[in-house]
Amino acid sequence: MSTPSASGRTFEGTPRADGTVGVRDNVLVLPSVICSHFVAERIAERVDDAVATPHDHGCAQLGADNEQTRRTFLSMAQNPNVAGTVVVGLGCEEVQSAEVATALESRDVAVRELSIQGVGGTDECIERGVEAATELVQSRRTSQTVADLSDLTLGVVSSDLDASTVASADPLVGRVADEIVDAGGRVVAAGNERLVANPDGARDAATDEARDAMEALLDRHEGHPARATRVGQFARDRPFEEVTRAWGRNTVSEVLPYGERATLSSGLAAVDAPSRFGEATTALAAAGRTSSCTSLATESSPGTRSSRSSK
Amino acid sequence: MKGRVLDDALLRLSTSDNVGTTVDDLESGTEIDADGRTVVLAEDVPFGHKVALEPVDSGGEVRKYGEVIGTATQAIEVGEWVHTHNCESTRGRGDRAAARGESA
């Protein structure tokens, strides 16, 4: 049986102003707070190619939590699969929709902003949001470009460490990850429990440039229970190599805080996100610059609302 | 409403309060008869915001609802707008603990 080679493979994508290529051409309807979540969903439901990313945050979070929420919003909206973003706020929240929109504008993202309180209620906000999203959909560039694997960022998360995952699914995904990196692309991997459970392995897996950031990640989780409890427990009893098979064989050349965008031009980056699927894919979509692939136990893959933009 | 509205302009919720709450958007220079004492607004004060009814020293208590709601970060004159620029909370100040090196 011959194995098809990844080098030389191409795909058609949507070119973005910053030189990246999208594999989807969606308009993102981004609630800046849980309170505008339904309004954002109603807007997206009424516009073809619009997707909403409802979430639980943005109200009155403290310090680092608040920063993380804001950072994740900005990065999500800069994912190349996003053609433009409608930021929808309530109006009184900690993460202000106008502030998010201004920050995105300065990063050359096509953006519209509105808040429920600003326009006088949910009915009006939905109507205006539909108009704004429709405008963004209509102003999309229609041209497609031929891209190769060096234009791809693959997101990888393995949400459990069951036997079949470790034996079959993870190595297969890891193989794909290696092919992408060999072809000049990027892989971003979630699953911080695996690093924390095997600190020595994690240190060895990091390149010199990434070592300080890896050390900081390990410090940050010191003494805290793993978010994905079972993954954390299983990972402690297994070698590092075995619990990170889905990441491929490359060394970790960048370590990213949750919600941060990857900067490496090629290679493997680890994202400080848990193996819990929804949170992981959101962080990968934020970190990554194109598609997100998942490795999961056995047959079924739960789609989560927060990760829609990455699909 | 609890408390008393002074001159249709400022609500004093308790007699021990040294600030009143505006019941409308008020302009700078507005004169308010506060129980025989005239309070002249030093600046525009939006609806729902606070105006000093008595002078407050820097570090002094700001009182509303008959309770301490914070301390003045600078001296406040009668008629001045009282808000985050001259009044701060004394609670939940993890930043101070961090500065003292007590944070976890």
Added chain:
Amino acid sequence: MGHSFEGYRRSNGRVGVRNHVAVIPTSVAASSVASAVADEAGAWARATPHQLGTSQPDPARRQTERVLVGTGRNPNVGAALVVELGTEDIDAETVADDIAATGKATETLTIRESGGTANALSEGADRLDRLKAEADRARREDADVSELVFGVECGGSDATSGIAANPAVGAACDRLVEAGGTASFSETPEFIGAEHILADRCVSEETRERILERVEAREGMAELMGVDLRGAQPTPGNQEGGLTTIEEKSLGAISKGGTTPIRGIVDYGDELPTNGGLVLMDTPGYDVESVVGKVAGGAQVVAFTTGRGSTTGNPLAPVIKVTGNPKTWDRMSNNIDVNAGTVFDGESIDSVGARIFETLVEVANGRRTEAEHRRLEEFAINEIQPEELTVEVDG
């Protein structure tokens, strides 16, 4: 005006003001399927999608499970379908059994056993039909307001909240408590600076100590994170609305519970007593999570005051929105049920309180709130954060 209403009496004696079939996912992995099954079925089916439950440290998982069970046990739920992917730490059968202990019909749906989402949707539809038939056997019958558990919340606060809307809702709470019912408010961070007043109103030393301890823990979170609580409290909207400090916000916030003695404080999502008087719940300051906690505790109706204009609702309990800000009423009356801004034109707090109490009875009788009309059904469960959990050495 009568002090009775017509509600759905459940086998455990509690009375619902709605007769929804709840579709409760045990985790984020089953949430999309739960929402799709409910949407397909119609407005009588209400999903409670959330982000938690796949794999959580034990204390966090127990809290999630408690809220899911409480949600299904809420008397506004006539029957419940519990949906799981099949790989979660939280077991759908256990959740369903705990809900069924109240005497209502429950079923479970395991997406993996159905063989994927398409099959799960059709199996879910069949199960919902059976559950609806069970729920439909309930009829509205006479009930007394003393059987109501009334959750009160404030969000998007401004200076009018503490002056108009909150005291008016508090006056309605006083009426309900006087009639023998239960009122509950929460949001412990918004006790900071007002806890001495709450402590003085406690009926027992035990409750007093518990409240002070919970406030200290919430305030300690700021310390633990090495940050200034002012970074989050008051929020930008609160500040624009005239609130300067957390103390000021809290002093205004606590008036929404009224003036009666405080009879106890329960944990997040724990059952609130009926005929209980004024009982607090220890919740975070996030509005949606806080409302969900009280609904999981058995609140059939929620009043939610707002100065700036919050529009959130709940899938299972009607949420009555009250504003004390006349400008917000003018701009956003589509999303608000009661105008308490009239106190600035001379209406007494007590008179507004009477209107809110009447609205409570009407809503209990079936009148739909603005949030219900618009199906604004925000739902989120508070997750205990790693910083709040003790270090697990080898667990």
